[in-house]
Amino acid sequence: MDLDGFDQAARATGSGSTRLPERPQAKDALAYIDNEWYTLTSRRGRWMDLIGDYAGSEMFVLDGEALLQEALNDQLLALGREGEPSFQILHATYSLERMLNEYKMRSATFDIVFWHESRHLTIQTGRPEDVHTSRSLARAMLFKHLGCLDIAVHTFENLHDPNWLNYQRVTKPMFVMTNDGGLISRKFDDQSLRAEALLVQRVFIFNLLAQGITVSLLHGAEYRDSKIVTFIYEQRHNPNARSQLPEALWAASSAAAKALEARESHVRHGLPVLPLATFAPQSVQAPSETWMAVLLKRLSSVLDLRQVGMTELLYTFIAHLIVVPTLSVQQRAQKLETIHPSLSAMLVGTFLPTAFLALESVLARSQPEVDGHIYVALLNFAMTRPGQSPSELFGAMVSSRLAALWSAVGISNCDFTTLRARFPQPAPSRPSDSTGRPPAVRALLPFNNRIFDEHLAAVTVDVEAEDSLELTQHLDFNTIFNDVYHWHNDKRAILPAHLGGEAYQPMDEFQRRKALRRAQHFMASMERQAQTLTGAFGIPLERMLILPVGSQPRRAVPRTIQAKPVPHQSKKGKKEHVSSADKIRLANNEKKHTKLNDSNVPWWKEQLDTIASMSTSRQIVHIENIQRNKRTFEGWLTVEVRLFRLHLEFVRWIEDDERETAAVQDRTTVAVLRMVKDTYQQPNLFPAAVDILDTCLNVIALSSMISDLKTSSPEQSDVEHKLAFKFVKLMKSKTKSAVYKFMRIREDPIVWQLRLFGEYMDRSMDSQYDPRVPFKPDAWQRDVLDCLDDNQSVLVVAPTSAGKTFISYYAMEQVLRQSDDGILVYVAPTKALVNQIAAEVYARYKKELRGRSCWAIHTRDYRIHDPQKCQILVTVPEMLAIMLLSPPLARIWTPHIKRIILDEIHSIGQQEGGAVWEQILLFAPCPIIGLSATIGHPEEFNDWLKSVQEAHHFKHTFIHHPHRYSHLRKFTYAMQDEKPATLSFKGIDSHSNTGRTRFLHPVSLLSFGVHEIPPDFSLEAADCLSLYEALSVHANQPSCGFDLDHVNPTRFFASTAGPLLKQQDILRYEAQLKTIVNNLVAARDQQDIQSPLNKVIEYLTDPAVKALDHHAIPDRSRFMQNLIYLVSDLHASGDLPAILFNFDRKACETMCQRLLEELTTAEEQWRETSPEWRRKMAQWEVWKVQAAARKRQSEKETRSKNRVDVEAEQGESSTTWESSFDPHDPSPQFSFTSKSSVYSKSDLEDELRSLERWSSVPKWALNALRRGIGVHHAGMNKRYRTMVESLFRLGVVRVVVATGTLALGINAPARTSVFCGDSPFLTALMFRQCAGRAGRRGFDLLGKVVFYGVAIDRCQRLVLSRLPSLGGNFPLTSTMVLRLFNLLQGSDYAPFAEQAVVSILTLPHIGFRSNIGNEQVVHFMRFSIDYLRRASLLDAQGNPINLFGIASHLYYTEPGNLALIALLRHGVVHRICCQSDTVSAKRGLLLLLCHLFGRRYLPRIYAADENLQQLIKKSPSMVTLPPMPEDAKNILDTHDSEILSTFTSYALAYATQHHAILGSDVGLPLSDVEAVPSSPRSDPPSSFVEHLDQRAVRPIARSSFVANSGHDDQYQTVEELTRTSRDGLHLNQYAIPSMRLFTSHSSRENDGYVLNAYILDFYIHGQPAALKSANAIRDNDMWYLLDDFTLTLKSIRAGLGQLLWKASTEAVSAEEDDNGLPKVIDAGTKAKGVNDEDVVEAVPPAEMEGDGSDSEDEGMELTRPTDISDQDWAVYKIVHMVTTEFEEKFRAIGS
Helix, strand or coil, X not given: CCCCCHHHXXXXXXXXXXXXXXXXXXXXXXXXXXXXXXXXXXXXXXXXXXXXXXXXXXXXXXXXXHHHHXXXXXXXXXXXXXXXXXXXXXXXXXXXXXXXXXXXXXXCEEEEEEEHHHCHHHHCCCCCHHHHXXXXXXXXXXXXXXXXXXXXEEEECXXXXXXXXXXXXXXXXXXXXXXXXXXXXXXXXXXXXXXXXHHHHHHHHHHHHHCCCEXXXXXXXXXECCEEEEEEECCCCCCCHHHHCCXXXXXXXXXXXXXXXXXXXXXXXXXXXXXXXXXXXXXXXXXXXXXXXXXXXHHHHHCCCCCCCHHHHHHHHHHHHHHHHHCCCCXXXXXXXXXXXXXHHHHXXXXXXXXXXXXXXXXXXXCCCCEHHHHHHHHHHHHHCCCCCHHHHHCHHHHHHHHHHHHHHCXXXXXXXXXXXXXXXXXXXXXXXXXXXXXXXXXXXXXCCCCCHHHHCCCCCCEXXXXXXXXXXXXXXXXXXXXXXXXXXXXXXXXXXXXXXXXXCCCCHHHHHHHHHHHHHHHHHHHHHHHHHHCCCCCCCCCEECCCHHHCCCCCCCCCCCCCCCCCCCCCCCCCCCCHHHHHHHHXXXXXXXXXXXXXXXXXXXXXXXXXXXXXXXXHHHHHHHCXXXXXXXXXXXXXXXXXXXXXXXXXXXXXXXXXXXXXXXXXXXXXXXXXHHHHCCCCCCHHHHHHHHHHHHHCCCHHHXXXXXXXXXXXXXXXXXXCCCCXXXXXXXXXXXXXXXXXXXXXXXXXXHHHCHHHCECCCCCCCCCCCCCCCCHHHHHHHHHHHCCCEEEEECCCCCCCHHHHHHXXXXXXXXXXXXXXXXXXXXXXHHHHHHHHHHHHEECCECCEEEEEEECCCCEECCCCCEEEEXXXXXXXXXXXXXXXHHHHCHHHEEEEEEECHHHHHCCCCHXXXXXXXXXXXXXXXXXXXXXXXXXXXXXXXXXXXXXCCCXXXXXXXXXXXXXXXXXXXXXXXXXXXXXXXXXXXXXXXXXXXXXXXXXXXXXXXXXXXXXXXXXXXXXXXXXHHHHHHHCCCCCCCCCCHHHCHHHHHHHCCCCCCEHHHHHHHHHHHHHHHHHHHHCCCCCCCCCHHHHHHHHHCCHHHHCCCCCCCCCHHHHHHHHHHHHHHHHHCCCCCEEEECCCHHXXXXXXXXXXXXXXXXXXXXXXXXXXXXXXXXXXXXXXXXHHHHHHHHHHHHHCCCHHHHXXXXXXXXXXXXHHCCXXXXXXXXXXXCCCCCCXXXXXXXXXXXXXXXXXXXXXXXXXXXXXXXXXXXXXXXXXXXHHHHHHHHCCCCEEEECHHHCXXXXXXXXXXXXXXXXXXXXXXXXXXXXXXXXXXXCCCEEEEEEECCCHHHHHHHHHCCCCECCCCCCCCHHHHXXXXXXXXXXXXXXXXXXHHHHHHHCCCCCCCCCCCHHHHHHHHHHHHHHHHHCCCECCCCXXXXXXXXXXXXXXXXXXXXXXXXXXXXXXXXXXHCCCCHHHHHHHHHHHHHHHCCCCEEECCCCCHHHHHHHHHHCCCCCECCCCCHHHHHHHXXXXXXXXXXXXXXXXXXXXXXXXXHCCCCECCCCCCECCCCCCCCCCCCHHHHHHHHHCCCCCCECCCHHHHCCCCCCCCHHHHHHXXXXXXXXXXXXXXXXXXXXXXXXXXXXXXEEECHHHHHHHHCCHHHHHHCCCCCHHHHHHHHHHHHHHHHHHHHHHHHHHXXXXXXXXXXXXXXXXXXXXXXXXXXXXXXXCCCCCCCCCCCCCCCCCCCCCCCCCCCCCCCCCCHHHHHHHHHHHHHHHHXXXXXXXXXX
């Protein structure tokens, strides 16, 4: 579904229809399918983290051919190279395992699948024979190796193979990771065959998507920390997809496949292509002599041994097959020796292709070890020693085996003398002692720092005697940096005025009034939001007043935080002491209570008299309203009102004509038991009430529950009370039998409870009284309280609605009561949650502090109060991380932090921003509280968190509570085939439920096919009963094999404490049933529809759901047409309020607009035809005409009466409906709003008018609010979002269409969560977050989850999915090292700063999911320091200098920030900015910055020349980014060489120093199988082995397996260094700031991606529509991307400006005049500034939120600092102009 119009936008710029010839060639067909289908498919691709943000723990398929292509296409691998006799299969095996290990170490769940028809890109059909045959053999050998790994490997013929279709049906892979083959490349000889191979692969992807399987790209995937990031092409299930493209295309595809097979057959000389399954590992392998004899016989029969040298080549080849298994992996590390060109041509042209085909033919029963370099070395060795015997050359053992094989075939003897004469050896290569010599470890620049020296002493590397660092001529002032200014505004100080910051500037009268209005408006808004959060709207907040600690008398014992004590019995024999004050207080309470009781008697009698004449249903409504009156909350009245409501329930039952039907009986008996149970829980239950309750239970045959209810009830009163009404007679006086027999429940009470009463059962889990909180906490909650009281760190994992909320506020109250300067920081992942928590704090606590506030908000966009002068700071993770690393705050603020609460702590695993959470945990100076509902395998994360907290000397406890308070019931919405438009929506009052919402029993969802049920798979009581019944029906089948006696409900619950079941009892029962289901799942044969599990599933599946197409997804039109019926059905069934989740902002707005349109259209039609409306309008018109007369009459009456009479009459008069009627208001039957007693229509209109005046909310959004519909996503105005949240809590808005913004902890209680349409962002984690919004604790005991427009199999996958394990990041980067030095220097080595650095250097594992130990961290730190010194960012003492501000403030962009520093220092930016043409200078600068920041990729196929020409023709965008300037590229290349040299030295130094610990590098990375000799060695070693030992490459840091291709420790790129490092040397590619990413315009073209020019395009044309249509930027992403780049520009400008001003000031100070006064600087240089948007600011407490509408550059005149060069100033001016212009264009799209 194209709900966001993204595909529709593409059609505006897409090319016209491509004409396909009648009989197309492969190139024609490829061009056609690319243009008509694949280009648009790739445009839809999303760049996502496969594991963390998409698949989680779901199983997917790795395309085996694509996997082998990645391994064999490695440029370092010496295999399959044209004209080269290399065949380094050991290196290829290592590469294969290394790649698979990337997935395994990230806990990915996958199978490997090979499709035979997809092999041609792997074996490169069409390439020369040596390439084709070597890759074909390697393919078979690698496949055989895969079979030895603990990974399932499957083979199929093609996508139409019945076995594949069955596999797909059984395993349900979430996606297939494959390659698309890229574009046609000129490097291959036969271009037509290349086109044919690509065409076959495109059709393969087409068929996958048509089968409903999502595709992701393996080639070009980034393995960053715990993430695998690549493009994902969403599934489009369409069984008729092929019919939508011409038949000629499919004919061309078939012809292409046949052409490839023909070429393959030609190269193989007619030998058949064996299926890969042939090479699967077998338990019995043939002896080596056996298969070698077969091989030798075949080769001797097909080779022309009469040709000179052919016999010798065959002899040495067989010899090498015997020798290689005797060699170690280190001995096999050889460079390819040079041989005569003619001999080489014979090898690669004739011999090796034949040998490889022959080896492939015997591979099924053998395990040959082939090594091209060893073979050539052996051939050379034999040729240079023609006189030596085989025994002398190879050793006795090898020569004897070789002789036996040779004699058996009867081939003539070899003549190496003649061979040498015919093919003389080229000049000898260099001596072996220089082969593989590692590069020297570069001496480090001098460095000393008292904090680091002790820890870095372990790094033993030479240090230069003197500082040889040379300064460049640009911006190297050697100025020490002080991080005391804002990151985006260098004119505003971070520090408060008393510490050297800016003094508070007095305001004039206008400014004061404006500030006051803003403050008043904000506080009014905060008050309203707080009231909605606490359920006290319209009532003044009763906040807890906490006195300043300084004003209280000191006590020896700290005060314990307590709620009001609950009465309880004292210990036996002890009389509780009651103070005089308490006695007076109790006496006063007793008087008040007596007075209230006395007044209740006449009031209650009056109420009964009032309703006496009403119908029963109206009486019920009236009594339910009375029960909300505070008067009925205590005393005898609360009991009697409940009894009267119970009385009315029986009366209604008796009056019901269908009273004896099962439906009425079920409904009423449930209601009766609920009321009886509730009444039993009331205090002061008098004897008459107890008798009535017992009678009620007897009548409905639930008398067995009486004892349970009495036991659990509070202490009963002995005082008799006479009822003011007569309870309905239910029992006969004499016989004591029931008056009404139909009331009796006929089934077992246990079964009845399971069937009907599950959601009303007691949910407590070992609840007990605890004086610390005002409720009875469960056992796990009491454990949390104990941890907080003990000042421990704690991780709490519990589902939504389980009861985690109190934890945060208990900790807050602790901090507020303990001191006046202690700080608690609450970290929330979203701004919406920040606002809500702040409002909750405001509603709960009041503490008056001089010069400080109780609480503050700090986000990137705004601040409320001063974040540095509060006790409770509510913020987002990015802001806290900045504050913790802020030097000015390390002394004055950070030491006062007592607690950090990390809400939704699972966000640490997200692709974006996860590293920030990790940094907070590493640097936290206090115990933390981690809260989450959704952590997969939380024990793993807790182990790391515990190690960090204990390293910081804090105790840590993990508390896991797995059960929700309320159950979630799942449904699917079954759209009808007919168009709903024909049904003609006529309003919600006349709408009857369509019955399309169909129940999904949890066990019925197992039809999807799983191997085990997830841990959070839950069953309600009714689900348990229906499952038992289904099992019972099929228990007698011979194949069942399970016993149900122990789960028979009546037997199972016989052991419970009483017949009244509790949720704890159901959980025990559920566990037993789940054990049976798990056993059935494990034993299930998916293909057997008669299996017990499949029969149970069929029994539990709704027939309407069975009839649905489980893959069907509605089109956009049908989706939108049905939407109003979905919401109306929810309204009709009482399932509003509801949140409709869709993860695209544009789609959310479209859905809201569609609902509004449906309601307004139906209303207009109704008003045009409705007599009722016409009558109402006529009455209103008459009322308006009479208004003047009424006014005159009123005035006349007023004059004739005294004031008291008038006031009395006004109080008694009632307002007519005409006075509040407005014909422009929505009619009730066309609105989902609900009437609120505390929030009137006028209140709503007042807020809407204010919103419309002060914000840019679209009119349709305001009109939708009037009809009870809201939209909530991050792109909507903040005030509007807050208003939607408040109205939703009040019940005024009952339908909200939202993205995931409402999923993370927001208090938006809904009865129903609806998933509207599918999305890649609808993951297992997000599903649980959003579904958890349903089931309002305190409102609903059951929540509903509805899938709308989501395929059934997708619903099943989501419900049955497992939460993924949390991912982690490597938090230590070069910029982080730099920031640590800034923290130390800027804070003057504050204790916190020192502790933060020491903890980093001493932690056993620095990051979650990181296997990097302490020793390697120390080495990384020391060499990072050396790099930073050489980059002129640190001096020899560790002081940040020069351009540190830019590097540090753009830490999240590394390595882009460091690349910019290099370009600034070396004058590239100066050259661009000093151009005479300002326009060219600005565009040149922006082009450069686009290469460094905000990089976003396009699939190469989308940027193909043909498509690009069409896009440029129809759009103002250039789409792809032009190349980086050549001088910039050269500078970065040089800089990258420096980085590579530095970190190569790091790797060499660490590997050398810790060689003994690392050991031999002989283990493969995944299987850990050691590559040791598999055959016995000659003793002593043969001369050839000694020759190999002498010439072997001996790498130190590089893997021995990669050295198998002849590579030593000389590296070309950082990526190569990290990818090929030896075992035990963990190098993180993304922690090393490589410039390789930027140095070529086509740096990722080989990966199939090109850079998107969206930023440059936007700067040039400023058109969002063009970015969407041509640059493929979705509406969802556009604002965020442009906002991030705007902040980047502002950071660059601020950092550059600060450096120039600091350098100027220091220069002026050096030129003081005779009076000692500094040279005068123009005061106007202090430009006007506004609030920064990303850092700490000392602001007046009254400062409220800013909407960012005022530019800090308005009216700003740049004034040049003194002693700054023309070039430096030109750079600043151009940066300033680009920043200003870009920000203006960005603001224009948001206004």
